[in-house]
Amino acid sequence: MNVEDLLLQQAAAAVTALYDAQVDEKQLQLQKTRKEFEGEFTLVVFPLTRISRQKPEETAEAIGTWMLENTAAIQAYNVVKGFLNLALTDAFWLGHLQTMRGFSDYGMAQPSGRTVMLEYSSPNTNKPLHLGHVRNNLLGYSVSRILEANGHKVIKANLINDRGIHICKSMLAWQRYGNGETPESSGLKGDHLVGKYYVLFDTHYKEEVAELEAKGIDNETAKKEAPLLKEAQEMLRKWEANDPAIRSLWETMNNWVYDGFETTYRDLGVSFDQYYYESNTYLLGKETVEEGLAKGVLYQKEDGSVWARLSDFKLDDKLLLRADGTSVYMTQDLGTAIERFRQFPDLKQLIYTVGDEQNHHFKVLFLILGMLGYNWAKDCSHLSYGMVDLPSGRMKSREGTVVDADDLVAELDEQAAVATREKGKLEGMSEEELQKLFRMIGLGALKFFILKVDPQRRMTFNPEESVSLNGNTGPFVQYSHARIQSLLRKIPHSMEDAVVTDQTLLAPERSLIALLNDYPRIVKEAGTGYSPALLANYGYDLAKSFNQFYNEVKINDPQSPAAQVHFRLALADMVGRVVKSCMGLLGIEVPDRM
């Protein structure tokens, strides 16, 4: 049994013994004791005063006395207003440290038997990945790791939007202005090459619109009638009709993009188990809609278009098939979801990591799936996150005002290299090891910076200023880990003789052990709340507490008994393990030296 449950059980027993009453869990609030007070756990007794019919202080005093007498692990208690602070014995904490050290995968939950699919990234193939995708990728990947830590089997899915008018725009511009340029001939990364033509399309398209307007045509008409757009639309029709030449060009250019994406994903340290392509899935939704129509769940308008009626949910009706029978975004999402549950019959949950601009879309998607009779619709959820803005405002791909993902990684490598060459302990490291280290630190800074913020929050990202290496940052946590490994390297020891139970603990030692005790709970909460931020904050707290301990206590003090040195090393070792595990759940690696 864990400490918290033990204390809760004893508190309940105390209430029964003292007041002859039962309490339910809601009334027993146990929290961590705030730093300014003595103790490690605090029972909030305000809710219990109804039972005790006494003042909060008297109630706390009575329960404290009873618990102290009846619980071996409790060393002392104190009462502040309605708060009963409990301090556990050194022997208890030392024993508990041993227990924690005994787990090879401390903090990880037992297998749950649940299979969960987590979709993230989901890029378009007409342009390179940018800062917005970076947040998506880091969030999705981290949540997948967290869910695994909670014992679930996770399928990481990427839905690639590889068809549509925007793809045709890049293709058309390349045909017109590309002169056969390829990634090989230009030396450009494939996704960047294609993105270049997407921007080029927009430039020429705007020119055409301006020309038409000069002839006295109004803006709205000009936008619709510009020859380039007409031609792109024609290209899309040909694509849908399986025109061999168009399909061939489409495949070629998409493959350039996929190569580019793979590089970016690898650089970011994220990966996928399943890829889905809209060019395959967009047809799947159509038959579903036809079935829904036949069953009378959906309805058809006079022009032949098919709709879902959502007035019962106080939402506007949603179009699912156009009058000409072609599908929309929602149609293919219906098909994709159904396909996934068919493909993985034991799927218990489907989570979509998508920006909050699509909150409404997913609300509607899940409603329609439910209307169509799929009872797993309740197992679908939208992991929504806020957009990333630049100081200059919102990013716009077409206008080229984006922070490119590859540029960002390169910039971080550079910053990490400068700082590390200046401050680091790098003697004897090969150039290859150094590059790996710089990447680790640069990415550590970026990932921590992005993941420590609650996903729901919109964030402003200043590329020059945002990513710092000091304070509440990834490198700070990484540094603490390197420092611990340095200790373990330099001080002779054997972990076997670190079994110690008769130490007198100093305050920073107690709080470190108590903090280690929190880890499994944090992992669990991060899992239910899909919240990497909880782990980032925990990792920072742990690293900070370790540094406080380190500054206060000289571990390899010749005055200290060997047993004490060994105990402190064992403590440091355990902190290092948990730091590594915790950062791992954020997708952040930690170095042994830096």
Next chain:
RNA sequence: GGCUCUGUAGCUUAACUGGAUAGAGCACCGCACUACGGAUGCGGAGGUUCGGGGUUCGAAUCCCUGCAGAGUCACCA
């Protein structure tokens, strides 16, 4: 206009989902340690938690209301 989300120190943010004197980092000022790693630690200053009501032992958190920003309500994805 309807619906949804957000608003916390100059900046970036936390608060165990209603608990103690709102906690950190950056920047600013001042200290510590001559080492087991200074990418550190300690202290100072900085807050009407957007404003106004309400609920209760207790509100950044819940309810009402106003203000500001964003998203969405597309036969774009």
